[in-house]
Amino acid sequence: MIRAARNLSRLWTIARVLARHDALDVVDLPIATLAARLLRLGQPPIHDGRPGQRLAAALTELGPTFIKLGQALSTRADLLGEEMAADLSDLQDRLAPFPSHEARAIIAEELAMPVEEAFSHFDDTPVAAASIAQVHFAVTKDGHDVAVKVLRPGIDQAFKKDIDLLRWLAEWVELTQPRLRRLRMVESVETFEESVVLEMDLRFEAAAAAELSENFQGDDTFQVPEVDWTRTGKRVLTLERVYGIPVDEREQIAAAGINLDEVLKKAAESFFNMVFRDGFFHADMHPGNLFVDRDGNLVAVDFGIMGRVDQRTRRFLGEMLLGFLNGNYRRVAEIHFEAGFVPADKNVDTFTQACRSIAEPIMGKPMHEISIARLLGQLFQITEQFAMQTQPQLLMLQKSMLVAEGVGRRLDSSVNMWEMARPLIESWMIDNLGPQARVKETVVGAVHALERLPRMLAETEKAYTAMLNGGLKLHPDTMSAMRGEGGRRRGAPGWLPWVLAAVLAALLVLK
Structure with missing residues (x-):
C-alpha cells in the first residue's frame, strides 16, 4: 500500500510535467489530450515542436533517471516510431x-x-x-x-525511487495488457536498471x-x-x-591537414572491429565522445554505456546483413527463425515478403545513401505483426550504428562508411561464414560434446548407485505433482510423471 501511494504521488508529478510540455500524448490513450488540458488547468503548453522534442524536454525536467530513460527509449523505434526515436537520440545529457x-x-x-x-x-x-x-x-x-x-x-x-516506479508500472502493464507481454517490459526495466x-x-x-x-x-x-x-x-x-578535435568539427579537422576520408575509414573499421571481431562496443559514440588527434587517429571517451554481442548473435547478424546485401530475402527470413527471433509457428514465406518490403526501398538507393542502421530499425518495426520478442542487444547496436552513420555523414555525406570498410567485412565473412568456418564450428561442437561426456557418465553412475542404495530422492513438490496435488496443469495426465520415472529407472537398471 505504501509503495502504491508513493508511486502514485510520483506518477502525478510526472503526468503534470508531461502535460506542461504537451508530451502526454506519448501514452497513446484516447483521454490523453483531455487529461493534458485538465492538468495544465487550461493553460497553453510551454513547449511546441515535434512529439519527440516535447517528450525530450519533459524528460530533461524530470531529472537524471528520466534523461537516461529517454536515451534508452531512443533505441526503441519499434515502439515509438523512427521520428520520435531520432528526436530522443538528440536528448542532451546535460545538467x-x-x-x-x-x-x-x-x-x-x-x-x-x-x-x-x-x-x-x-x-x-x-x-x-551530466545526469x-x-x-x-x-x-x-x-x-x-x-x-x-x-x-x-x-x-x-533518487534512481532507486524512480526505478521502483518504472518497475511497478511495467508490472501493471503486463498484468492488464496481455498483448504487450511480448515486449517484456519488466525485463526491459530490469535491463535498464x-x-x-x-x-x-x-x-x-x-x-x-x-x-x-x-x-x-x-x-x-x-x-x-x-x-x-x-x-x-x-x-x-x-x-x-584527451587532446583532440571533436569528430564532427569537419572544418577544424581539414584545417589541421587531416584527410577526412581517412578519418571516416578509421571510424568504420573501428566500429566494425568492436562489434564483429570483439563483440564489445562503445554504445554512446556520439561526436562529444569521439575526438581526432593530431595524427588523424580516433580517441574515444566516456565508457559508461557499452554493449556486448555474443558469437552466435554476431554470426546470425552477419548472415542477415549478407542476405540483405545480396537480395537473398528468403535466407534473411530463415536466419530469423533459426535464431529464434521469430516464433516457429509463423509463416516463413510471409516473413520473407516482409523483409523484401522493408529492404527494397533502402537497398535500391545509391551506395552513399544506404543506411544499414535504418534497415535494422525498419526490421524492428515489424515485430508486432510476427510476435518477435525484443532483442535488447540488437536495439542498442542499431542505435550505435545510427550514431556512427551520423558521424560519417558529417565527415563526408557522399561516402558510405560501410563501403569503406568492405575489405574488412568481406574478410570477416570468409573467416566466420565460409565453408572452413562451418567445418571448424562443427569440430569445436563435437569436441565440446566429448568434453561433457565424462560428466554425463558420472552423473548417470551417481543416479544408478542411488537407485541401488534405496532409490532416487524426489523433491516434495515433485511428489505432490505426481500425486495430482497442487493444481496440476490441465492436459497433463497424473500418471505421466510415474511413467517417466519408471522409464528412467529401467534405463538405469539396463545400463
Whole structure:
C-alpha cells in the first residue's frame, strides 16, 4: 500500500510535467489530450515542436533517471516510431553542475586522501556536467594531465525511487495488457536498471575502458585513454586527459591537414572491429565522445554505456546483413527463425515478403545513401505483426550504428562508411561464414560434446548407485505433482510423471 501511494504521488508529478510540455500524448490513450488540458488547468503548453522534442524536454525536467530513460527509449523505434526515436537520440545529457566543494569531498572520501594530496592542481570549474556525474581537469603529482569524473551526490537514492516506479508500472502493464507481454517490459526495466547501476559504479567504467584498450592494443587508429587506477574508486574515475578535435568539427579537422576520408575509414573499421571481431562496443559514440588527434587517429571517451554481442548473435547478424546485401530475402527470413527471433509457428514465406518490403526501398538507393542502421530499425518495426520478442542487444547496436552513420555523414555525406570498410567485412565473412568456418564450428561442437561426456557418465553412475542404495530422492513438490496435488496443469495426465520415472529407472537398471 505504501509503495502504491508513493508511486502514485510520483506518477502525478510526472503526468503534470508531461502535460506542461504537451508530451502526454506519448501514452497513446484516447483521454490523453483531455487529461493534458485538465492538468495544465487550461493553460497553453510551454513547449511546441515535434512529439519527440516535447517528450525530450519533459524528460530533461524530470531529472537524471528520466534523461537516461529517454536515451534508452531512443533505441526503441519499434515502439515509438523512427521520428520520435531520432528526436530522443538528440536528448542532451546535460545538467547544472553541483558545487566543487561537494566534488572535492567525494574525491577525498573515495580516495582516502585530500584532493591536494592526490593532485598538484584541480580545476574547480567542471568541463562537463551530466545526469550521472561531472568532469574536472586536474594534474597529478607526477605531472600527468588527467580528467577526473565525479559521481553526482545522492544520485543512487533518487534512481532507486524512480526505478521502483518504472518497475511497478511495467508490472501493471503486463498484468492488464496481455498483448504487450511480448515486449517484456519488466525485463526491459530490469535491463535498464542494471545498465544504470553499472554506470553509477565508476570502477565498471574504468574496467570497460581497460578492456576496450586491450582489444585495440597495437592499433593506433583507435585509442582509449589510460586509466589511473590509483585515483579511481566507486564514485571517482581518473583517466588520461584527451587532446583532440571533436569528430564532427569537419572544418577544424581539414584545417589541421587531416584527410577526412581517412578519418571516416578509421571510424568504420573501428566500429566494425568492436562489434564483429570483439563483440564489445562503445554504445554512446556520439561526436562529444569521439575526438581526432593530431595524427588523424580516433580517441574515444566516456565508457559508461557499452554493449556486448555474443558469437552466435554476431554470426546470425552477419548472415542477415549478407542476405540483405545480396537480395537473398528468403535466407534473411530463415536466419530469423533459426535464431529464434521469430516464433516457429509463423509463416516463413510471409516473413520473407516482409523483409523484401522493408529492404527494397533502402537497398535500391545509391551506395552513399544506404543506411544499414535504418534497415535494422525498419526490421524492428515489424515485430508486432510476427510476435518477435525484443532483442535488447540488437536495439542498442542499431542505435550505435545510427550514431556512427551520423558521424560519417558529417565527415563526408557522399561516402558510405560501410563501403569503406568492405575489405574488412568481406574478410570477416570468409573467416566466420565460409565453408572452413562451418567445418571448424562443427569440430569445436563435437569436441565440446566429448568434453561433457565424462560428466554425463558420472552423473548417470551417481543416479544408478542411488537407485541401488534405496532409490532416487524426489523433491516434495515433485511428489505432490505426481500425486495430482497442487493444481496440476490441465492436459497433463497424473500418471505421466510415474511413467517417466519408471522409464528412467529401467534405463538405469539396463545400463
